[in-house]
Amino acid sequence: MRTLTNILAFVGVVEHYDASICLLLHTFQVDDLFNECCASGVVDPSSGNRCALLSLSTTTNSASDKVRGEAMGGSGDGYLADYVEDEELLGALYDGNRVDCELYSVGLQIFATRLQWMEGERGLAPGLFSRDVFEVALL
Numbered sequence: 001m002r003t004l005t006n007i008l009a010f011v012g013v014v015e016h017y018d019a020s021i022c023l024l025l026h027t028f029q030v031d032d033l034f035n036e037c038c039a040s041g042v043v044d045p046s047s048g049n050r051c052a053l054l055s056l057s058t059t060t061n062s063a064s065d066k067v068r069g070e071a072m073g074g075s076g077d078g079y080l081a082d083y084v085e086d087e088e089l090l091g092a093l094y095d096g097n098r099v100d101c102e103l104y105s106v107g108l109q110i111f112a113t114r115l116q117w118m119e120g121e122r123g124l125a126p127g128l129f130s131r132d133v134f135e136v137a138l139l
Contacts, residue, residue, distance in 0.1 A: 011111045018054050019115055019129040026118045034122070108133065 010027050012020030022038035024030075037051035115130035127134075 008110065011107050011114065013108060013111050013133070016111070016129075016133055019133065020111075021053060022129060023111070023114055023118055026122065027114075038122075039124075 010024055012024060014020070022034065025034040025038060033051075033053065037053050112130050112133040115133055116126070118124070119126055119128055119130060
């Protein structure tokens with residue numbers, strides 16, 4: 001983890017989009033946008049204040065249940081069935097997924113630590129961004 005911490009200028013996590021964008025703005029000192037989008041009163045969704053940068057959303061590359069069902073051929077006869085029927089390929093997929101999970105875990109820890117650092121540097125309430133991330137990182 002120490003090596004990754006030292007070589008990665010920025011780590012973001014898509015499941016924590018707002019926190020990732022705010023950390024990116026902080027890391028690269030984009031202060032005007034940080035102040036507009038990430039100051040304590042701005043990130044509170046109940047305040048009604050939402051900068052355009054944090055209001056972005058997309059469904060590109062997002063498979064719906066219908067699309068997943070069609071990929072499986074409705075009954076599991078689609079192209080995904082080829083993967084789960086080949087034991088060697090399935091084993092390689094599981095092994096690759098294990099490595100991805102390990103990398104994600106390390107990245108999440110780095111991300112959470114940097115969020116805490118950002119909160120302190122910016123005078124934000126402790127846990128404003130990092131609380132939810134640490135809850136996931138500790139699972």
